[in-house]
Amino acid sequence: ALFRQQRMGYRGKVYQVYKFRTMRTSSHVADEKEQAITKTGDARITGLGRFLRKSRIDELPQLVNILRGEMSWIGPRPEALVLSRWYEAELPFYRYRHIVRPGITGWAQVNQGHVAAVGEVLEKLHYDFYYIKNFSPWLDLLIVFRT
Template identity: 80%
Template sequence: MVGLLTVAFICRNMCKVDSKGPALFRQKRMGYRGNIYEVYKFRTMKLSATVGDEKEEAITKAADARITRLGQVLRKSRIDELPQAINILRGEMNWIGPRPEALVVSKWYEAELPFYRYRHTDRPGITGWAQVNQGHVAAVDDVLEKLHYDFYYIKNFLDVLIVFRAVRTMLTGFGAP
């Protein structure tokens, strides 16, 4: 626990050095049973002018220019996800489950993909079957594949296997944008 708090303290201070703005990023996400909640992460992107519409701003692309130098390290190691322990303690998330999407993106996927809303039958997680197998995706076709992974997880409850693959992901940086 002391190690986690030390990492959190270092990240909080480093986020402020790398770019202006608060150390924590907060974003509305679609959660369990469609309930909306606010997710917490270490900020890994510059606070800048809008990129386009709200949906485009919520989607991180590969080699996104908004990602800070420290943000690249935090994302690759997944340390930026550490503040989501707050969401777990509040009962909004689990360690493992379908990864929650930004509210605007979730609504877009629900309109584009049949049955997308059924992924909210399980509490969202910091990591999940789609993340350890597929990595970061944003295009609708890729999200459809992600949806299949999420449903497979919900049906088969793969938490132990996901823990091992999540550790591998953190060590190798697989799937970081």
């Protein structure tokens, strides 16, 4: 029932994120990068998984990550390790988003949603940098309400 995945976290430290499993494993996807990307309407998402994702219940096991100090409630969403390394190679300054703890929700999450293409991730990076630059309890409160 639990899904574990390596993610890039605070100061570039790799950790295991925990979530409820919402997708079937796919044996026909050979590329590790493609396996880590969830597309809109992805056929691997189960019926129950669709509900868990829509209600955000699939994120609850990440409370373990928060208690362990690997994540916070609010911050840039952590990316799968393979995707994070890909984005670091493609986008200048991408690694600077790791100067704060990743969060269950964040400014990019509430403004842009889920993205995977490099061009969209560049826009997401701008939201992450805005959050880092303007870090405040008021911005966190706004993110909580928008979440």
